Amino acid sequence: MVLEVKDLHAELHTRWGVVKxxxxxxxxxxxxxxxxLVGESGSGKTMTALSLLRLLPAPAGTLAASSA
Numbered sequence: 001m002v003l004e005v006k007d008l009h010a011e012l013h014t015r016w017g018v019v020k021x022x023x024x025x026x027x028x029x030x031x032x033x034x035x036x037l038v039g040e041s042g043s044g045k046t047m048t049a050l051s052l053l054r055l056l057p058a059p060a061g062t063l064a065a066s067s068a
Contacts, residue, residue, distance in 0.1 A: 009064035
């Protein structure tokens with residue numbers, strides 16, 4: 001297994017409250033496999049990728065709970 005993500009949660013803390021940017025995403029990728037994230041605008045594709053790379057915008061972005 002090359003990458004396994006279990007129950008990924010990312011939040012953005014704004015002046016209006018906490019926004020759940022990613023809420024419970026899980027997947028795994030084996031050697032030789034390709035993963036494509038598809039979805040509507042605003043569905044969390046970019047935030048999922050930024051969370052995995054630990055590039056969430058500071059200081060607002062936090063990883064609430066994850067295993068990667």
